[in-house]
Amino acid sequence: MEATPPAPDTARHRVPTTIIVGSGISGLSAAIVLARHGRRPLVLEAHNVPGGCMQMFQRRAPDGALCRFDTGVHYVGSLSAGQLMWRLFRYLGVEVPTRAMNRECFDRISLPGGDFCVPVGWDAVGRALARECPGEAATVATCVARMQQVEASLNWHALAPEADGAYDRSLYEISIGEYLRSVGASPRLRSLLLAQSSLYGAPSNAAPLAIHAPVVGSAVQGPHYVVGGGDAITNALLERLRDLGGELRTRAPAARVLVEGDRVIGVELQDGAVIHAPEVILAMHPRAAQGLMPPDAWRGALRERLKAAPECVGLFCVYGVAEGDLGTYAGSNHYLLRDDDPDCFYDPPLQGPADVVVNLPPTSPQLFSAMGAARMEWFERWQGTRTPRRDADYRALKQQLTDNIMSTVRQRMPGLKLQVVDAATPLTIRDYARYPGGGIYGLQPGLAAQGRNGVRRRTRYAGLYVTGAGTGAPGILGACVTGFAVAGTMLGTDALIREVRSTTDLPA
Numbered sequence: 001m002e003a004t005p006p007a008p009d010t011a012r013h014r015v016p017t018t019i020i021v022g023s024g025i026s027g028l029s030a031a032i033v034l035a036r037h038g039r040r041p042l043v044l045e046a047h048n049v050p051g052g053c054m055q056m057f058q059r060r061a062p063d064g065a066l067c068r069f070d071t072g073v074h075y076v077g078s079l080s081a082g083q084l085m086w087r088l089f090r091y092l093g094v095e096v097p098t099r100a101m102n103r104e105c106f107d108r109i110s111l112p113g114g115d116f117c118v119p120v121g122w123d124a125v126g127r128a129l130a131r132e133c134p135g136e137a138a139t140v141a142t143c144v145a146r147m148q149q150v151e152a153s154l155n156w157h158a159l160a161p162e163a164d165g166a167y168d169r170s171l172y173e174i175s176i177g178e179y180l181r182s183v184g185a186s187p188r189l190r191s192l193l194l195a196q197s198s199l200y201g202a203p204s205n206a207a208p209l210a211i212h213a214p215v216v217g218s219a220v221q222g223p224h225y226v227v228g229g230g231d232a233i234t235n236a237l238l239e240r241l242r243d244l245g246g247e248l249r250t251r252a253p254a255a256r257v258l259v260e261g262d263r264v265i266g267v268e269l270q271d272g273a274v275i276h277a278p279e280v281i282l283a284m285h286p287r288a289a290q291g292l293m294p295p296d297a298w299r300g301a302l303r304e305r306l307k308a309a310p311e312c313v314g315l316f317c318v319y320g321v322a323e324g325d326l327g328t329y330a331g332s333n334h335y336l337l338r339d340d341d342p343d344c345f346y347d348p349p350l351q352g353p354a355d356v357v358v359n360l361p362p363t364s365p366q367l368f369s370a371m372g373a374a375r376m377e378w379f380e381r382w383q384g385t386r387t388p389r390r391d392a393d394y395r396a397l398k399q400q401l402t403d404n405i406m407s408t409v410r411q412r413m414p415g416l417k418l419q420v421v422d423a424a425t426p427l428t429i430r431d432y433a434r435y436p437g438g439g440i441y442g443l444q445p446g447l448a449a450q451g452r453n454g455v456r457r458r459t460r461y462a463g464l465y466v467t468g469a470g471t472g473a474p475g476i477l478g479a480c481v482t483g484f485a486v487a488g489t490m491l492g493t494d495a496l497i498r499e500v501r502s503t504t505d506l507p508a
């Protein structure tokens, strides 16, 4: 546990004790936790709107209706009363309106080998998989138990200070693909267990068991839509932050972290303004954080590993309006894969039907998003340009990739009447979320990037920390956990976990 920083006379001068760079869920969560513990946080956001991947955007539908689309909050797991995301929101003091998804089929997996409905809860998943893979009941039980064990071994995911899986290298050194081979899973069982890998954005031979288990596990338990989308979360967090005396400044891109000796002393903005504070947290893509810190802030070995660590496959996402009744498609996400091997998602075609995840959140008008992958190399010639000012060739490529996505959706979800409104490319994500490689979730969760030898929250400068999805797991829950975890690094991890648990326990 580190010493509390010198407390400036904040009431009179409104001097921040803690600058948090990045207003995604990790940065805002860390800010609120620290504000609850007496700090005065100032959140700096480069963009003109806060929220990072929770930000929403507006487009006109063909009929003129104004539609507000989500970027990165299509559904969120562990939101039933008493579950982890529910507890973290409760501790933060925010109420987020949610709607439960279809319990029998919150994720529909559509593979050439047949559809499979993922029900809510590990027990139900185990029963459904055992029915689907006859003769493999024992392997199914082993896999389901292992996923739960791994999740329970991660201190923040289990809210158990004594759990030490986060420090267990073996969970980060074995990929989910290798684990499934080691238990002798059949090709069908393997396909069904891997089909939701786009929740974390890494192929089976790269995703550590310690990432797959909590990310898929959190979706399986208590999946909900967020009514009002990412704005509902961002606005609730910001209101709470202000109530606690914290501040947000948008259009405030940080240019570099300032240090003196072995301490951080503040941040310089791109316009040259300097803001002093004894604590700075960089809540963003780890490579972007590295670009702001002194080069020696992380050890050489970590810098080398980060240099070699890949980005997630690029994002290509189509947004539009669904007309008429959704029928049995309502209440579920639809994973439409070309091949029985779900790793096909990471090898997107430039031409022809693509792999797609379709979300149909409850909105009015009814909106949809259809998320697929794209290679950053396809967009090489537009690297030096900014969204939305790009040429006709760029628009033609966007149209081609949109056609790839929509041909899969129209073929595999017959009966839906869909009108495309716009699409986002890896360059859109690069520009709006500041993910250097345009990857869906930024840095690919991988054997080199996470775990004991992965991206560190501490740096060699006292008071300087890094957080965000890239320091843990992607997703609203994963990134929120990293916000709590960095606050724990500053305040004392075990004590904070105990406090979160005790203040959010449901009455017996």
Ligand SMILES: Cc1cc2nc3c(=O)[nH]c(=O)nc-3n(C[C@H](O)[C@H](O)[C@H](O)COP(=O)(O)OP(=O)(O)OC[C@H]3O[C@@H](n4cnc5c(N)ncnc54)[C@H](O)[C@@H]3O)c2cc1C
Binding pocket: 021, 022, 023, 024, 025, 026, 027, 044, 045, 046, 047, 050, 051, 052, 053, 054, 071, 072, 073, 074, 075, 076, 077, 252, 253, 254, 255, 283, 284, 285, 288, 292, 315, 317, 371, 429, 432, 433, 434, 440, 441, 467, 468, 469, 470, 473, 474, 475, 476, 477, 479
């Ligand atoms: C297309 C898409 C779909 C997704 N769908 C889901 C979903 O359905 N469910 C789910 O749980 N998760 C989903 N996610 C993932 C989830 O949204 C993210 O993992 C999570 O929001 C990341 O939060 P974060 O705090 O790590 O960072 P971010 O949200 O990336 O925020 C980082 C912030 O830092 C700012 N920043 C960077 N550099 C600077 C600087 N120099 N100065 C000032 N500010 C800076 C950025 O502008 C940004 O606002 C999705 C993501 C994407 C992209």
